Amino acid sequence: MSSAMRPFQSTISIDEARRLIDEAVRPIERVERVTLLEARGRVLAGPAVAGVDVPPFSRAAMDGYAVVAADLAGASVEAPVRLTCIERVFTGQMPTRAVTRGTCSEVATGAPMPEGADAVVMVEETGLSGDEVRFLAAARAGQNIGRRGQDIQAGQVAVAPGAELNASRIGALAALGLTAVDVYARPRVAILATGNEIVSPGAALEPGQLYDVNSFTLATVVAEQGCTPLVVRAAADTIEDLTAAIEGCPAHDVLVTSGGTSVGARDLVLDVLKARGTVLFHGIAVKPGKPTAFGRLGQALVFGMPGYPTSCLSNAYILLAPALRKMAHIADPGRPAIRLPLASRVVSTAGRHQFYSVRIAGGKAMPAFKASGDITSMSQADGYIEIDSETEVVEAGTLVDVKFF
Amino acid sequence: MSSAMRPFQSTISIDEARRLIDEAVRPIERVERVTLLEARGRVLAGPAVAGVDVPPFSRAAMDGYAVVAADLAGASVEAPVRLTCIERVFTGQMPTRAVTRGTCSEVATGAPMPEGADAVVMVEETGLSGDEVRFLAAARAGQNIGRRGQDIQAGQVAVAPGAELNASRIGALAALGLTAVDVYARPRVAILATGNEIVSPGAALEPGQLYDVNSFTLATVVAEQGCTPLVVRAAADTIEDLTAAIEGCPAHDVLVTSGGTSVGARDLVLDVLKARGTVLFHGIAVKPGKPTAFGRLGQALVFGMPGYPTSCLSNAYILLAPALRKMAHIADPGRPAIRLPLASRVVSTAGRHQFYSVRIAGGKAMPAFKASGDITSMSQADGYIEIDSETEVVEAGTLVDVKFF
Numbered sequence: 006m007s008s009a010m011r012p013f014q015s016t017i018s019i020d021e022a023r024r025l026i027d028e029a030v031r032p033i034e035r036v037e038r039v040t041l042l043e044a045r046g047r048v049l050a051g052p053a054v055a056g057v058d059v060p061p062f063s064r065a066a067m068d069g070y071a072v073v074a075a076d077l078a079g080a081s082v083e084a085p086v087r088l089t090c091i092e093r094v095f096t097g098q099m100p101t102r103a104v105t106r107g108t109c110s111e112v113a114t115g116a117p118m119p120e121g122a123d124a125v126v127m128v129e130e131t132g133l134s135g136d137e138v139r140f141l142a143a144a145r146a147g148q149n150i151g152r153r154g155q156d157i158q159a160g161q162v163a164v165a166p167g168a169e170l171n172a173s174r175i176g177a178l179a180a181l182g183l184t185a186v187d188v189y190a191r192p193r194v195a196i197l198a199t200g201n202e203i204v205s206p207g208a209a210l211e212p213g214q215l216y217d218v219n220s221f222t223l224a225t226v227v228a229e230q231g232c233t234p235l236v237v238r239a240a241a242d243t244i245e246d247l248t249a250a251i252e253g254c255p256a257h258d259v260l261v262t263s264g265g266t267s268v269g270a271r272d273l274v275l276d277v278l279k280a281r282g283t284v285l286f287h288g289i290a291v292k293p294g295k296p297t298a299f300g301r302l303g304q305a306l307v308f309g310m311p312g313y314p315t316s317c318l319s320n321a322y323i324l325l326a327p328a329l330r331k332m333a334h335i336a337d338p339g340r341p342a343i344r345l346p347l348a349s350r351v352v353s354t355a356g357r358h359q360f361y362s363v364r365i366a367g368g369k370a371m372p373a374f375k376a377s378g379d380i381t382s383m384s385q386a387d388g389y390i391e392i393d394s395e396t397e398v399v400e401a402g403t404l405v406d407v408k409f410f
Numbered sequence: 411m412s413s414a415m416r417p418f419q420s421t422i423s424i425d426e427a428r429r430l431i432d433e434a435v436r437p438i439e440r441v442e443r444v445t446l447l448e449a450r451g452r453v454l455a456g457p458a459v460a461g462v463d464v465p466p467f468s469r470a471a472m473d474g475y476a477v478v479a480a481d482l483a484g485a486s487v488e489a490p491v492r493l494t495c496i497e498r499v500f501t502g503q504m505p506t507r508a509v510t511r512g513t514c515s516e517v518a519t520g521a522p523m524p525e526g527a528d529a530v531v532m533v534e535e536t537g538l539s540g541d542e543v544r545f546l547a548a549a550r551a552g553q554n555i556g557r558r559g560q561d562i563q564a565g566q567v568a569v570a571p572g573a574e575l576n577a578s579r580i581g582a583l584a585a586l587g588l589t590a591v592d593v594y595a596r597p598r599v600a601i602l603a604t605g606n607e608i609v610s611p612g613a614a615l616e617p618g619q620l621y622d623v624n625s626f627t628l629a630t631v632v633a634e635q636g637c638t639p640l641v642v643r644a645a646a647d648t649i650e651d652l653t654a655a656i657e658g659c660p661a662h663d664v665l666v667t668s669g670g671t672s673v674g675a676r677d678l679v680l681d682v683l684k685a686r687g688t689v690l691f692h693g694i695a696v697k698p699g700k701p702t703a704f705g706r707l708g709q710a711l712v713f714g715m716p717g718y719p720t721s722c723l724s725n726a727y728i729l730l731a732p733a734l735r736k737m738a739h740i741a742d743p744g745r746p747a748i749r750l751p752l753a754s755r756v757v758s759t760a761g762r763h764q765f766y767s768v769r770i771a772g773g774k775a776m777p778a779f780k781a782s783g784d785i786t787s788m789s790q791a792d793g794y795i796e797i798d799s800e801t802e803v804v805e806a807g808t809l810v811d812v813k814f815f
Contacts, residue, residue, distance in 0.1 A: 041611065042641065045630050059785070061615055066783060095647065096717075097606025099618045115607060115717060117618045156784040164789065171815045172630035172726070173788035176719055179626040180785050184612040201502025202520060206446065207589040210466055213504045213522045221584040225450050225577035236447065242500065312520060314581055321577070343746060378471060378520075379561040380464070380585050383578035384569065410576045 016288040016295060018394065019358040022324060025285050026299060029306055030328045033258065035190035041179055044170045046231055047188035048334040053164040058154035059180045065094075065112035067149040070131060070138055071122035072109045074146040085132070085139040094119060109138055118150060125149035156180070169337060192232040192332040195257035195305075196223045197250055198239040199265040199274060200312060205239065218314040218380055219263035226321040227261070229339075230329035247273050248281075251302070258332060260305045261325065264312030274298060274309040282307065290394055292357040294320040314380040319360035322408075323391065342406035343388075345370045351399045353392040362386035363407055370407050383410065421693040421700060423799065424763040427729060430690050431704060434711055435733045438663065440595035446584055449575045451636055452593035453739040458569040463559035464585045470499075470517035472554040475536060475543055476527035477514045479551040490537070490544040499524060514543055523555060530554035561585070574742060597637040597737040600662035600710075601628045602655055603644040604670040604679060605717055610644065623719040623785055624668035631726040632666075634744075635734035652678050653686075656707070663737060665710045666730065669717030679703060679714040687712065695799055697762040699725040719785040724765040727813075728796065747811035748793075750775045756804045758797040767791035768812055775812050788815065 017025075036050040065071060072088060080086040088109040094100045100119035104110050109126075110119045118125075124144040132139040157163045163177045164170075170178075170188070178186055196219075204214045206221075217239055224234035235257060240250035242265065254260065265274040275298050278284045282302035287309075289297050293316035298309030308325050310317040330339070348369035353359040363370040365387045375382035383389075388409040392399055399405065422430075441455040470476060477493060485491040493514040499505045505524035509515050514531075515524045523530075529549040537544040562568045568582045569575075575583075575593070583591055602625075609619045611626075622644055629639035640662060645655035647670065659665065670679040680703050683689050687707035692714075694702050698721035703714030713730050715722040735744070753774035758764040768775040770792045780787035788794075793814040797804055804810065 041626050042629055042639070045633055057615065060620060060783070062618060095606065097608070097618055097647070115605070115620070151783050156780075156786050163786070172627040172634070172723055173785060173791075173815055175630050176623045176627035176723065176785045177789035179611050179623045180621055180719070182611045182613075182615065182621045200520070201500065203502070206584050206587045208587075210462065210587070213467060213502055215465060215520070216585055216587045218581045218584045221446050222577040222581035224447055225580050228450055229577070234447070242502070314585070315578075318577055318581065340745065341748060375561075378465070378556050380578060380581045381561050381568070384582035386578075410578055 016290040017286050019289060019291050019323070022286060022289045022297075022299070023327070026324060026328050027331070029285060029299075029301065030331050032334050033189050033192050033332050036187045037190045038185050039188055040185045041175050041183065044175050044178070044186060044188065047170050048231075049164055049166055049168045049170060049174075050187040050189050051166050052162040053178055053181060053183065053186060055157045055159050055161050055163045055181050057182060058159050059157040059163075060151055060153060060155065063118045063153045064151045065114055065116050065118060065125045065149065066151045067125050067127040068114050069112060069125050069127040069149065070109040070140075071104050071112045071119050072124050072126055072140070072144060073104060073106055073122060074124040074144040074148070076106055077126070077140050077142070077144045080140045080143050082141045085141050087137050087139055090136050090138050092119065123147065123150075167334060167336070169335060189334045192259060192329055193235060193255070193257045194227045194232050194259045194261060194329065195235045195237060195254040196220050196227065197237050197254065197260065197262045199242065199247060199262055200239065201242045203239040203264070219310065219312065219317045222314060222318045222380075223261050223263065223310070223321055223325075226318070226326055227329060230326050231333040231335055232259075232329045242273060244273055244276060247277055251277065257305055259308065259329070260302060261308045261310060261321075263310045263317045265309065278302060278307060278309065290357045291320070291323070292354050292359045294360065295357070297324070313378045315378065315383055318383060319389070322389065323360060340409050342408045344404050345407055347390075347399055347401055347403045347405050348372070349401050351392065353397055353399065355397045356394050358394045359392040361390050361392060363388060363390055363405075365407065370405055386410070421695040422691050424694060424696050424728070427691055427694045427696075427702075427704070428732070431729060431733050432736070434690060434704075434706065435736050437739050438594050438597050438737050441592045442595045443590050444593055445590045446580050446588065449580050449583070449591060449593065452575050453636075454569055454571055454573045454575060454579075455592040455594050456571050457567040458583055458586060458588065458591060460562045460564050460566050460568045460586050462587060463564050464562040464568075465556055465558060465560065468523045468558045469556045470519055470521050470523060470530045470554065471556045472530050472532040473519050474517060474530050474532040474554065475514040475545075476509055476517045476524050476530055477545070477549060478509060478511055478527060479529040479549040479553070481511055482531070482545050482547070482549045485545045485548050487546045490546050492542045492544055495541050495543050497524065528552065528555075572739060572741070574740060594739045597664060597734055598640060598660070598662045599632045599637050599664045599666060599734065600640045600642060600659040601625050601632065602642050602659065602665065602667045604647065604652060604667055605644065606647045608644040608669070624715065624717065624722045627719060627723045628666050628668065628715070628726055628730075631723070631731055632734060635731050636738040636740055637664075637734045647678060649678055649681060652682055656682065662710055664713065664734070665707060666713045666715060666726075668715045668722045670714065679712075683707060683712060683714065695762045696725070696728070697759050697764045699765065700762070702729070718783045720783065720788055723788060724794070727794065728765060745814050747813045749809050750812055752795075752804055752806055752808045752810050753777070754806045756797065758801055758804065760802045761799050763799045764797040766795050766797060768793060768795055768810075770812065775810055791815070
């Protein structure tokens with residue numbers, strides 16, 4: 006009996022792996038049109054140029070009275086100035102009369118300014134007796150007026166290409182009267198579990214079988230990066246079935262497999278990459294997650310993740326997620342790390358970059374790692390720290406950067 | 411002509427407003443079932459109890475050989491121990507032969523352990539000649555084995571109620587064989603712009619009209635808090651139309667209006683709240699955003715936001731978002747604040763809690779506020795700081811907490 010096990014020849018560093026991935030990844034060029042209510046988190050593909058002034062007319066910025074400021078020179082509580090109110094202008098209504106010396110018009114916040122008026126006096130600085138308004142303070146020309154085009158001028162770029170659309174940017178697009186905008190398409194990520202032992206949740210387990218975990222953790226990470234996960238059926242451990250499963254994937258920019266990248270006889274993802282595509286690397290000096298492959302198959306980039314749920318997911322966080330964000334044009338690196346003291350000493354493997362789960366308790370980061378295969382070492386933790394390959398021991402009390410799951 | 415303007419009698423502090431809102435808000439009790447691929451960001455409504463052990467069988471944690479550890483006592487590179495390999499066990503396959511003294515079975519990572527074996531030796535510590543395997547190191551009983559139930563034991567709570575479902579927790583649910591789980595329903599938030607001047611984007615603007623911005627910014631903030639925005643038509647400034655618009659809203663837990671809460675004659679949201687519901691407060695000492703109302707109408711909480719886009723959106727961030735997260739059972743406060751030095755001096759209004767837009771440049775927070783009505787004062791900024799009502803001046807260089815939009 007001859008073994009087909011193939012030990013690793015060598016591994017590359019995490020930095021080298023990150024560099025090779027970054028070199029291979031290109032931001033998606035495809036564009037699609039979405040309505041403003043669907044635009045949250047999307048990235049604008051072209052400039053949003055204003056076709057109108059915002060606001061489209063000069064308007065009162067306060068509830069009060071539109072006046073000629075010069076009329077109120079010297080007005081005070083002791084010596085109020087009286088003006089005759091000639092009109093009430095509400096929002097959504099055009100004034101019908103011009104304000105001239107000695108007169109004023111009542112204006113609601115947002116109402117168009119009457120012609121002739123050059124200031125608004127807020128209602129709190131006035132008194133009323135019949136049609137006469139008493140003004141208790143002087144006014145400055147231009148006060149309490151929102152000038153036409155003050156916010157955005159017609160012809161200006163209101164939101165620049167590459168902007169991630171959040172509430173205020175979507176608001177700016179709405180202010181222009183737009184109903185839909187062009188955004189970059191979400192990268193499409195096919196997710197393929199491999200392994201004879203893998204069964205989809207819901208089915209009954211036969212002896213020796215396990216439920217598929219990786220398709221679900223990967224799909225979640227993919228969606229978190231603004232990409233579309235396409236979970237396909239698990240492939241059995243034959244070249245034929247794996248090839249058929251890959252060929253059956255819907256159109257995709259990235260293929261992420263789990264399992265089948267280690268040194269066992271049936272680790273076939275690497276064989277498929279070698280035969281039909283390009284291997285850019287295989288084996289990284291990280292823990293967990295060493296047996297990870299990266300390459301190209303047709304137009305798609307391929308991440309061959311280890312089968313162990315935590316190894317697969319930790320590499321999804323540290324390698325796949327940054328690549329997907331770049332493809333999706335998302336500059337924002339996601340949740341920033343929180344710096345906390347480590348609650349107890351961690352011993353790391355020299356020469357391997359380590360991903361280590363932590364729980365936050367009492368303002369400290371408590372090591373929470375159990376074993377590579379244990380999903381609970383992550384699901385019962387709050388986040389993770391990374392320990393570089395040069396570091397063998399991180400003492401209790403050391404400040405560490407925690408990234409949340 | 412008699413004015414119907416109604417100046418504010420008084421305002422309450424932001425802390426009092428937050429307290430009144432928190433007192434009124436109840437987490438949603440409704441539950442719905444979602445598939446694991448839809449579960450990201452949802453909150454588990456009941457315990458996920460394991461019906462199976464995870465892993466469901468003891469398995470090899472490494473590619474290598476299953477052995478009786480006692481056989482390898484004293485094995486070394488100089489004095490290898492030789493065992494006869496009796497079987498190759500792949501993942502997804504049950505061993506057919508027990509390992510006895512003098513024998514071993516080749517096992518792939520994840521393959522079920524053969525009976526009799528009590529350790530796995532990794533392939534890197536072995537050599538092969540025919541059916542004989544040379545072991546170059548001693549083994550410890552139990553090494554490189556993932557024991558049945560080591561990750562999760564049948565009967566255990568694998569994911570606790572109230573957990574926000576992220577990748578690893580969804581992975582833990584998949585490991586149990588679950589396909590769907592009960593999560594709290596998303597709070598339903600009806601969004602209603604008011605004002606005769608408000609026109610939906612896409613339509614042509616008549617003189618004096620403006621495009622609806624607030625429905626879009628509010629819908630985005632609502633969706634960011636894990637809630638469902640229900641944008642309904644804008645209501646005109648009549649009690650009749652506003653009442654009809656509210657009655658026409660789909661079933662909702664919260665109603666957010668914009669406009670119609672200030673002191674103008676046509677500020678009708680407050681009138682509707684007074685006549686048909688309860689006003690819990692009206693007027694907050696915040697800038698911008700003073701004319702904000704909060705109350706109850708039937709079963710729904712009502713946030714009456716100011717009509718100005720920035721006032722509306724700033725209050726959505728500081729008042730509405732925390733309330734919605736509580737309703738949605740989300741404990742996570744969202745993006746943490748980043749502490750940065752202020753690039754230039756900010757003068758704040760004494761007695762009013764101030765919301766101030768900032769842009770991040772060169773590691774500093776640059777004040778970016780323009781005017782209450784200007785959406786670009788937020789859309790061209792990165793985030794905001796809050797300045798408490800006691801503070802009148804924040805000097806350049808002061809460390810401020812920036813929250814990102």
